[in-house]
Amino acid sequence: MSYTVLKVLLDSTYLLPTFGIEVEKLSDKDILRLRKAAVEGRVKFYCLSVVWVEVIGKICKESRRLNVNLKEILDIALKSLLEAGFYEWIQPTSEAVKLAFKLRMLGHRDNIDNLLYATSIVNKMVFLTMDRELISFLSEHGYGTENLMNHKQLFSKIW
Numbered sequence: 001m002s003y004t005v006l007k008v009l010l011d012s013t014y015l016l017p018t019f020g021i022e023v024e025k026l027s028d029k030d031i032l033r034l035r036k037a038a039v040e041g042r043v044k045f046y047c048l049s050v051v052w053v054e055v056i057g058k059i060c061k062e063s064r065r066l067n068v069n070l071k072e073i074l075d076i077a078l079k080s081l082l083e084a085g086f087y088e089w090i091q092p093t094s095e096a097v098k099l100a101f102k103l104r105m106l107g108h109r110d111n112i113d114n115l116l117y118a119t120s121i122v123n124k125m126v127f128l129t130m131d132r133e134l135i136s137f138l139s140e141h142g143y144g145t146e147n148l149m150n151h152k153q154l155f156s157k158i159w
Contacts (some may be wrong), residue, residue, distance in 0.1 A: 006043045006158065009120045009128035010087070012054040012112070013153075015047065019055075019070075019077045021062045025130060030151050038086065042158045043126075047087045048119055054112050096122045108137050120147055128154060 016033055017021050037043045063070045082085060092100070092115050099118035100111065108114055113134050120127035121144075129135075130150045138145050150158070 002018055005041055006154075007046060007050065007123065007125040008043045008154065009046045009116060009123070009125045009127050010051075011116060011127070012051040012058065013129065014128055015051065015055055015081060016058060016062075018080055019059045019063075020068065020073050026151065033155060034151060037154070037158055043154070045087045046123075046125060047081070047089050048112075048116055049089055049091055050112055058153075090119070090123075092119050093122055093132060103138075103141075103143075106137075106141050108134070110134070114136055117148070126154065 013023055014034070017026065017032070023027075026059060034043075034045075038045055044087055059070070060066070082089070096115060098117040099121065100114035101119065102112040104111060111130075113131060116129070117127060117134065117138065119125070125147065127148045129148055135145050
């Protein structure tokens with residue numbers, strides 16, 4: 001059986017478990033299936049460099065809330081994300097930035113999500129996200145959302 005490797009851009013939510021932060025509706029089994037999909041060559045995961053703005057804020061907030069010592073996991077998590085080669089880190093193109101500006105001008109205030117969506121469109125990628133608010137906003141303003149999916153939808157597409 002042959003299949004096309006899907007290029008999948010990850011929302012910051014999907015990076016949080018690397019730091020030991022649990023994400024609602026994303027189980028350990030789901031994380032293992034995402035890993036399996038990449039190892040089997042069904043998907044290639046991409047991350048947009050600007051997501052660090054969100055990730056750092058969320059990780060610091062959650063570690064304080066849960067009283068977690070970040071020093072213990074930070075080195076391992078960063079090596080996993082940045083050095084293991086499992087994720088390809090990319091920059092937004094000028095075309096993506098222009099589209100992100102349009103979305104902001106239309107009223108969507110989350111600039112990181114705007115850049116993620118725009119990058120996924122420009123690079124013809126699946127945008128893996130659980131952000132229902134973003135999907136609703138895009139639909140209301142006539143933007144396609146066919147490439148936006150959560151991990152369950154991705155699983156049904158590749159298996």
